[in-house]
Amino acid sequence: MSIEKILTLSIIGTILLTFGFLSNNPTSLPTAAFSQQNSGSSSAVIITPGAADEGNFEPFAPNAINVMPGSTVSWTNEDSTEHTITANEGGSGGAPSLFDSGPIPPEMVWDNTFDSPGTFGYHCVIHPWMTGRVMVG
């Protein structure tokens, strides 16, 4: 193998390793956790336009959703401002919420998989009057 070939391969290797490191880096921008809208989701909830208005009776459509254990629910933010999907229940002993999307920008999707049966109420931290629920089982 020529020295040029070895150099080229090691440069490519370095680039691949760097890229792999960045894409797995948990401190990368929070928007990396969101995906573009996709049609293959098992259960979809829309964060409706005008969801933050206190008179909006359906900030989440549907407001309550029934899924089987192991299902993934995706929330698509169709409003023009950020919202969160945050579990009402914390973990035991004051632990953080069971699930928390953090701010979901407009047009973005956040997914969560529900493995255990139960009723999981949630709200938006920014607009706490926005509430919904996922019933698993």
Ligand SMILES: [Cu+2]
């Ligand atoms: Cu909100």
